[in-house]
Amino acid sequence: MRLGLVIDLDVCVGCHACAIACKEWNASGTTAPLTDYQPYGAKPSGVWFNRIRSYEVGEYPHNKTINFPMSCMHCEDADCVTVCPTGASYKRAEDGIVLVDQTKCMGCNYCSWACPYGARELDRESGTMKKCTLCIDRIYDTFMPVEERQPACVLTCPAHARMFGDMDDANSAVSVVIRERGGYQLMPELGYNPTNHYLPVRKATPISTENLGKLGFKGRLKGVVNKVVKR
């Protein structure tokens, strides 16, 4: 099993709800707390597992804004795990989830140097490295209804831009959508083989704006009626 996320860049609206839901759940989850520094001060900062950035792709007028959520990619070849000197960072054999054992971490930051995706953030309060757990305390919780056994970010996304599933199963919903929509990995040239995939923006023909000035019979009739009737 190789659990991970698929993020649909075509429908992500950049609302940051996934980041908020992540913070809400994980602030009391297995690696809790996610410390905030000066949350109401002049320089608010803190530990987050999920961050959303926005990019402009292409040149005006052929440009497009793309919102880009990023969390741990749970890489197959995770250098963050192999460089860890204490054995705090590990990748689970059964489902490929990369975790940090908070009782073993010495806070040397070396794993964050090895991560190309910025997935790991040091908590200055606990002195340990923290990262996305893929909501391991939700997805295996048998006390939850089956449909809620998903990461908090996936459940909360109002645009359904996030999907969770098993990439090893060729017929899982995530594998099918990666295949059909051309899902891709970030920075494949570094060879980390990230589990999380991104779905590119769909090719859509733009809505024509050429005949907007000329009205048909119905439109002209409407215009006359609108002038006659007072509202």
Next chain:
Amino acid sequence: MHPAFSVIFFTVSSGAGFGLFALLVLADLLGLGGGLSIDQKLTAGGLALFLVAAGLSSSVFHLANPKNAWRAFSRYRTSWLSREGVFAVMFYPFAIAYLGLTWLDMSQLAVLKVVVGVMAAILAWVTIFSTGMIYACLKTIRQWNSPLVPANYLALGHFLGGLLLLLIANNGTVEIGSYVAISIGLSVVAGMLKAIYYFWINKPGATSTINTATGFTRGTVRLLDTGHTHGTFLTEEFGFQIARQYAIMLKVFVMVVGFVVPVLMLATGQASQTDIYVAIALASLGVVAERWLFFAEARHVVNLYHGAQRT
């Protein structure tokens, strides 16, 4: 990369200590300059062990959770950071045994002394190499992911170690010509390797770009919004940037103050003890500046997500 002072001090100090010890063993084996006295060997060995210990303890200060530092010896099978710690600790018993046997000076134990001395020297080399590999194994930082990095660490450690050995050898009883020659030779090698490194990292080569980082490879990509109002761990740790002119000035400083001036001072052939002290001070200053620049010039690929077009 953010240049952390504790790591700069650690790598410079322990590198010099390991370099000094390895050179001490070689000088002792070859009987350079008629051979060092027992006092000189003990002074040099003691200084080397002190520099290594000071460096290693300084490295603990950059840990956010030092109470787990002892666990760092456990993952030597995959982690260069762990290997460095293991080799550094393995070095100590051999080094102390070598100094003990030097102090005892018994002819029956001469072979044993050579064996433990050579072991200590090999472990010193392997440890400096591991220090370099901590940085060189990271695929995320182009400026570090190069075999020149461990080569530089080895050369610079021996360069400083050679100067310290010269300082201790220069007490009037030892013929110091060979020690001066070794110091000059090491500074030429270290300076040249560093110059090649600076030349190399100036060429971008094939690197990750904002396009491969986001996957939008068919058009220009510009950052609109980072998604945070103030800094994050990522901007603090990886956001550090150094202005180009400032970096060039520092490189000139490293080359001139770190290598050229000490070589010229020694090359006169009549360097006094004070001159050697000054040469060591200048060389150390140069190597500290070099180490600071090594971190300051390293650009992590995560900066691509914060708007950098390439690393």
